[in-house]
Amino acid sequence: MDIKVKNMVQPSMDGMDLSVSPAKRMWILAWNSAAFKFGFFIFGALMLTALVYPEFSSVDPTKMNYRARLLPPIFVGDWTSAHPLGTDQLGRDLLLRCLVGLRYSVLIGVTTVVLMFILGCGLGLVSGYKGGVIDTIIMRLTDAQLSIPMIILAIAVLGVSRPTVPAIIIVLGMAGWPLYARVARSVTMSERQREYIRGERVLGASDWRILFLFIAPAVLPPIAFVAILDVARMMIFESILGFLGLGVQPPTPTFGNIIADGRKYLINAWWVATMPGIFLLVTLTSLNLMGSAFEKARNQVLKGEH
Amino acid sequence: MKLDRRNFMKTSAMAGVAASLPVLNTAFFSSDAFAAQNKPITFLSAENLTGNWDPTAHTALSQIIFEGFVFGYLTRAPMRPDNPDEIVFELATSMKLLDEHTLEFKLRKGVKFHNGEPFTAHDVKATFEYASGPDRPAQWYPGQCKVEVIDDHTAHVKTKEFGYPASLFWFLSAFLPIMSAKDVADGKSLTERPNGTGAFSFVKQDGNTTVLEANKNFFAGAPKVPGVNFSFVGDATTRMLSLLSGESDIIERLEAEQVETIKSNSKFKLNEAVSVENKYLWFRCSKPPFNDWRMRRAVSHAIDRDVLLDVLGVSGTASNAWISPVKFGYVDTPNYPKYDPALCQKFLAEAGFPGGKGLPKLEYITSVGFYPKTKEYGEIITAMLEEQGFNIEFSAMEVAAWGDRLYDRPGGGPGHMIDCGWATGSPEPDLVLRTHFHSSSKRITGIVDPEIDAVLDKERNALDPAERKRIIQEEVMPMLAEKVPSLSLFTSVFIHAMRKELDGMLIYPNGMLDATSATNS
């Protein structure tokens, strides 16, 4: 399939087979860019390592070793150390903690963003397309939600029960969806004015058809960026909750609580809080690479159409 | 009016400037290059003050420390491990037990309160009678008492009417701030402005900082520094950074790693002192499964306290009793529960849960952010208990949520085990023992055990201090070791770090500070 696609799109992108739908062409273009492949490769490799390595490692990520606390990474201290990234304040292997943390953080980040995305975009699309009273109601609800500080929401929800991963996802999702609603709405509003949409309407296309077939794809790219950045932001919010004592409870490691717990040791043992940060950086950069490849592909496809 | 983009940009930029204008002040980029001879001491407290200045209205350690600057005490207790019973006279010049129920204080002459009123036996009377009232929340007094004013500088504390020995005030005299009789009578001024005889007087509250100035009329001579700024900063790292960047002079509650940093920096020095605070694992004794003493023993034998101390490093020290080694009556309890997995399994089996089978999920609650390393050692304790087959749900909560759950309530407090420390600024052991283990109190554990009650009553009513000490050491502690209503994990070591230039600070084992002869250049 790979070869076929390559033959089809290269070298002239704009003049490619127009029988393929724009959305599909966008995918194909994105897939073929070096940035996307690179990002995809890094992200895939990270996730694969995170899923496989801890299973086959002889060490348990929650296993403490009181004698081996705060050992530095091998490139700082002892090259013969059994802990490549050093150990944390309880002598647990930091590499393992980071990898298992990556699983949970990606889970929290992605699920939260998907939740916000579905909720926010759905409302935003309807709001922007319908306008009038519906728009006003939805937008005021958005404003109301937007102006409730996350921390208040967090203590209300997380204070009631023991903070668990689903509870944290719900809090973050509830605090974040208005952003998507607003962006989706503003894109929808400028999009519905375009000729081709008007044309469709004249041709008798139903509202839902227009909304999902024509407007929704246009909403996706500008939000894709926000969404990708938000995966990162959600991971960081999760750590802020940990910082406030409202985070995921031990022994479950997440980037957030490793960083939050390691902050105390920043002056003496910088690696505890910094290593998960580097993992976070690499993860996000790979996600970002994929996202921006998408954006470029979209621009190319749009350009070809006009 | 039509807003175009340029106007909008301009006006919004202006709004930004305008918003920040009112607070711009002349201290812009100022530095303290012209440091005076002696600067006021800025102390960062790890805990907040209560905002109600009445010393009988709180049990907050921070405020007890604050009171140490402003108020006078009849005596002071240096509480050093080598001589825990030592008493130094301050507002009193002598203390004598006249009979079983009468303690006589001779008072220092020529002492004045910050508002200019002279200090007399009437103030002692007002303080003792008010503060020992059963409705006072702090409840530091062993019971109500009456004070007889013999003359302006002699007072007799009487306890006959209330049925306990007056000797209990011997050590407590070091812990009870003396208020002015006028303030006590008025009530309102007591809560609104601290007024004592101490070396520093209250000036104002400025945000989270309480500003104090030197008391020129202090009976032992005016302090050398012009004042003290008592400031609350909740985050340990922030306190550390503040000290390191020269914003503050002395900080408290350091953890092991921070001590390392200070040690490697020649501009700062440390003070380490064994404190009056023990940290405990409290069991909810009034509900299953910990209403069974064998379950409590099983947990106690599953915990290797050496490991906890290893993680705590310098901020904890080993002790084997329910009171700190600097308190009256401390003993290395011979039968203190030791780490012994076999014994743990034996008790588990006897309680009907061999290998932990059949046990419900047990919740272990701790706080994060106030005490050093609670989350770290909490995770360790959880791991140790799970190794023995317990099924533990560990909850590390922010301080307010933890505080909500701390105390006993009818039917047993929340969770099954909870972490908390207890520090009182007096060698008096009943401030811990009776408070926590007597059935009349039920503070955290909710324990009701007639045998424990009996030894606690026997100890309190002993007339001779030597006899009382013997009962505590040979009867109370061994009994607690048998029944473990709570497990004392270790004794905290209070560590203060300060600038090298700050000299002559006297630091008490409950964290109280005496800056009377300190210099700070």
Added chain:
Amino acid sequence: MFILGFLTRRILQGFIVLFLVTFAIFTLLRVVPGDPARLIVGGMAPDNVVAQKAEELGLNDPIPVQFITYLGQLVQGDMGNSFLRPKSGAIVGASEYDDPTRGNRAQVLDLILERLPLTLQLAGVSIVFCLLIAFPLGVAGGLRPGSWMDRLAFFAGSLFVSMPNFWLGIVLAMLISVKMGLLPSIGYKGFSYTILPAFVLAIELAPFVIRTLTVSIAQVMQEEFITIAPIRGLTPFRIVFAHAIRNASIPLLNLFGIQLGTLLGGVLVVEYIFDYPGLGLLTINSVLQRDFPLIQGIAIFISGIFVFINIIVDLAATAIDPRLEY
């Protein structure tokens, strides 16, 4: 005339939003565990004192009744008194016992207004920093997609977004205040104490501004009216500033309205880390101490600011691009 109608409508709607928010916050805070009466009188107070306090505060009434009472006071500008803070504004622990002789409680509104200027200063400076950082990167990246500047913008965004604010705050305080002694940062004694915290906030906000700028400028640059602009004889400089930035400013404005939340979240943590005595520190402390009237007051106050700023944002966006009638 249009503006006037717009304003009236939006302000009216703003009040409805505020009402919704007030109700939501009020209800949320009553669901939170932690008996306010118990909190006020302290953990050691006898049960009858707790019950008496609850009665006194009207906590036994049904929630709608309590809400209407509160609303009635709110309309008169009275946000109630802090549970725990005395007039002097000092922080108060939850462990002590209230008694009738105690000094007066501080007005919530006074506490907020006292702290507000410092937080506005912090937010203002950080927005300036943020624009200073983001504009060159974002515009350059948007003009030349694929160039090294675009990559720089991209990696700067990735880097900034993956640094938790408390991590960056501690590291900067460590390096700049402690190691180099260049800028003071812990506490507040003058304007210079604002710079580091504001910088940390700016770094937190910058990635969003950079991305939005890059994306929308790149998009706008491909539009027909831009591609034919040189034919109309416009210089590249004018094209960028007259058209591209103008068009990019709408998503940017929307972003600002929305990222106020991020800014606020950042303010909370940054003020706590730097011991900066603004609204954020007040919020964290009141949350940690469950000072409900204060939390409630702050939340409603902030919501008010949000609503107000979002009206301005929409107004400005409409002024820039009249297609977006609201």
